[in-house]
Amino acid sequence: MNRSGGDDQHRKIVFTTQSVDGESEAVVTLQEHKDPTRPPFLISLSKRPQPGDKQPPFSPPEKRETHVIISSGSGHGLADEFYSSAVGPILESIHGHRGMEELEVHTTESPTSILELTDAVLFPAANQGKPIRIILLSGDGGIVDLVNGLSSKTPNPQAYISPQVVILPLGTANALYHSINAGAYDAWGLPALTSWKTKPLPTFTATFSPGARLLIDEGRQEQELPKDPQGNGILHGAVVASWGMHATLVGDSDTTEYRKHGVERFKMAAKEALYPADGSPPHPYKGRVSILQEKGKDRWTALPEEEHMYILATMVSHLEKPFCISPATKPLDGSMHLVHFTPRSGDEVMGIMNKAYDGGKHVEDGDVRYACIDGLRIEFEGKEEDGRWRRICVDGKIVRLEKDGWVEVRRVMEGGAKGVLDVVVV
Template sequence: MAVPETFRFKDEQGAEQTINEKDLVAVLPGSHGSPSTIIYVENNEKDDAAPPKVNIIKGEASPTTQPPDTSDSETHIIISTGSGTNKATPFYDQAVKPVLETLFPKGNANFLVHHTESASTIEELTTDIFFPTANAGIALRLILLSGDGGVIDLVNGLLARPCSSDYKAPQVTLIPLGTANALFHSTNAGKDNTWGLRTLGSSTAKPLPVFTTSFSSGARLLVDEARSEEELPKDPKSQRPILHGAVVCSWAMHASLVADSDTTEYRKFGVERFKMAAKDALYPADGSPPHPYSAHISIQKGEDWVRLKAQEHMYVLATMVSNLEKPFCVSPATKPLDGSLHLVHFGPTTGDEAMRIMGLAYQGGKHVEDPAVRYEPIDGLRIEFQGKEKDARWRRICVDGKIVRVEEDGWVELGKEERRVLDVVVD
């Protein structure tokens, strides 16, 4: 095991202190010879899922951060109260707010704070405030305490209408307080342990790669734990139902376990909910083998489409990120925000074999080396059901955690989105 790099400083009493460099948020210079301000976190060694404690002290250390000037931008803080295991509000009060007050002693008074009140709050904020601001060419900085769902709501809201030539992509700082936080873990790539706090003082941002999924006309978005359905937004030109994503579009086992675990009861278990749902799907109570999912699949390479010979499948996933969870590396060839799209696929098999293959993803993505797995870069993916699946359960598509049910003879197609809609702040 590699020895962690350390960061040394002297506290106000002159005693030398040593911390893991990955726990350092920032060192700010003092004024007129006064001590520096050192911000770092203490992580809970017994519980990886517990947010860290923030320490802000005076001491001697070389400055590491020059916070960006916020005077010419508008800053909004979005606290997704229901994300993950409901830790966003206390983490804001105990960590994010004091760090922002330290980094921006003057500017933080002008930051606008929004608490989500429903599943549609972020979409409404985007429609009413964020898009008009960005479309007017005003610099916009968003601090998002949420999971991947918050990002997908921003992306879909910003792409819902044609933009002007003045449009300026907002910058979003990710504070990972959802269940899996795939985008954060893929972007951060283990660089630090500060839960996004280090990026609060960064002025560097990179474009967020996005894909667009289009559906046949009868596709519906499932909401309220699949008790209700809604029409999807429509593409202004083609009038096809569409959803935009930045993480994953999947069908078959992955989509089923995300959909089946998206309940109040399952969400209590945090990221463990996915493993629990996987066991339920792979080992049916009646002792039967896992369901073999049936459809025609085509992949796009450049301008050409190629149909796969197999018509039965178990795992079909296209992704723009490396990690679906912090330890679950689904696409090891993907680099942070590189814009690539990769397919991960394997066919029908036993529950034990499926668990073995997916278990390899927890070993740095070794599943892609398994001969049963098809893994390759693609430019697009199309799934056509053609009446092969009578039961609607087997026609659910997952787009960044949102679940869409496609009709019996329906289809879904995805490809890369060329528009620059949102930038991600990086360290």
């Protein structure tokens, strides 16, 4: 794959794809959009016979049932357009016309579409030992729905085959995609369409006190969380779990009006939270925060502070393409890192956060606690009256806890167990 062309607005992406049967190849030329938040568009796709002395560079190890999931509501709502204008024609060059008929294309119709598809189709097939490949045109929300759908049932350990997922970043921030591809040329995930190399997706589990509720419909409604055997609420994640300023920004900006502004919505919400209209300082978040650090030992250590501003446990390096929250994290390495600091003025908070846009230099700030952890526990102990300050973010989903509620986040330990999902990498 290479880029060619003059200025940034006219660069082209050119790459070659080989057909699955090895009989032909196609030269694909796309043009980058002048707006970097919009995907590239296909200019030309020319097929030619595969040279006789050239072996196809990829060959699926086994025939895989392939599902394309187009998340219509993700990001700027461009997933349908990107599929019809670029992804579909590229897939046809790889699979051929007959192979395209075997692809199952699903377009989301509601926020629960991916969960329902996983429950009805993807998990049962994986659990019967069927190899599955998922081409996902979505943001991080699509991944978390797949992870939760696949994790919600107990798999048959002898039969279950982790589905492969090709991530095409059509969301707002696309944290997982940009973390996996940090430092590489961003080709919107298209090279992965012809890759069969995979890595397990590291995950974490967040367990909530029984009264916790998932907020939906822009926070206007709430619903029960899935339950573990003890009756506690449970969510699975692969990106981030947070409380404090980060959770507030995600929760406050999760509206139709804010989403029109793309990734800028977080900065807009930050301005309102950090500089309240009445001139008061930003809210200090009150509660007990503990961390789990000693591998293999179930020993929680409470942080000395009782008031907090930013509390985040992350399994990725970037929350947006330019926003490096955890510079020590390597792609899909399975580590979890804590980023934490205590209450301060709006200007001071902005100063720390801006360093994250400078290659993650905020972790060098003496006021920031940055550490590798295995778990994070938050207990409210009745210290926050207003439910607004008791919101927890798990991969973009917002959960509100009761006054004396708690949440416990644990990294899923490596070793032995297979992951529920494998990510296709280049």
